[in-house]
Amino acid sequence: MNHDGDPCHLLVRAQGERSPLYVSEVEAHPDVSDFTRNIQVGDPALGIPEDLVRSLASWAMSRPPAGFTSRPGLRKHVKEGKERAQLLAVHLGPAWVVRYWDEQHESAKFVCWGCRRLHWTLSAHGDPPHPLHIIVQGEYRLYPLRSEGFECFAPDDPTAALGLSHSLVDDLYKWSADVDAHINLYLQEREEDKRKAREEELERRGEALAARIVQEAGPGRTVTYRGVW
16 A cells, blocks of 8 residues: 555544545655545554454444434544554554544544654654664663764654663663763773673673564664674
């Protein structure tokens, strides 16, 4: 469904179909009215987890055929749809542009795959919106992560929206601190054998941390390990 590498556009909207997902034949900057083709939530191209497939289908079918007659019911439906659209955007990552139709306010907003917030414009975060190609590197007195447009940044930087677990964030900080300690100790000792042994251990830990980031960072992101400098 991709067009020359550009992200595909997807609208989440409950309007009588078993699937609330719609795509547009308009490749660039489609309007809400352009999303006319309904696709199944179980479409292999989307690879949506089974629990989310069931949740989206259930939400879509919970909308009354004639619409809502009570405001509380409508508000509840909109809130549940938003939560599902956020989960979908996170799952699909940067390869898809997800929009959510808010039936209560009759408006569609872009759902950010990184921070999960809803925005009026696609460029709300700037370009790039969040780091896509992450470099893990141990360098004296610098954060352990790098990316074009972000330079070096902390593993729990909210603007990066990596969503890493607390244990992985803590281990990255500890590894970075140990790199600093290693450099300081070498400057005092100037012993090459000890330096080499410590660096080998730091390299093993850095490679393992990079592999964990691959598992946690989600689809659409690449991770490269560049060692200890």
